[in-house]
Amino acid sequence: MKVYNTTKGASMPKDDLNPYGVGVMRLREMSISIENFSESDIAHIGYCSIHRIKVVLCRVGNCWGIRGRMNDQIKLHERQFGCRGQVKAYWIVSGKKIMSLHRHFNGTTEELMSAYNCRITDKPVSEMSAMEIFMAAKGKRPCRRHAPKMTSNERIASAARMEKL
Structure with missing residues (x-):
């Protein structure tokens, strides 16, 4: 398993320290839209982040989900495309640490073009x-x-x- 980038999340005030708020903050640090997850999934990400439990965020097609809780996304993909989709892990959240499993380019347009050229x-x-x-x-x-x-x-x-x- 290659880990390309590890970032440590920011702290937040005690009064905002609820699982949903922490989950939203972790998704914002990963640049993932919160519309891709249900409220219970966001609260689960926050709960696991608070209690330092490892969570793996995956994708099936265009649907995001949490490994182990992706039955709905897999069924949606099967209905849309008629075949079982491949679950691909993208991020690992463990406490404040967020590890990227795929290379992301945050550089200039020239670096991005040279990487794909x-x-x-x-x-x-x-x-x-x-x-x-x-x-x-x-x-x-x-x-x-x-x-x-x-x-x-x-x-x-x-x-x-x-x-x-």
């Missing part, structure tokens, strides 16, 4: 095959196994080039 610029697009263009968009180079076979004319031409060197 995976093009191969060795050749112009006019000289690339369809598979090379597909792999360039995907961010990978074609492996040797999928490379086109050399014809005898190409072997002779490459041998002649090698002799010149």
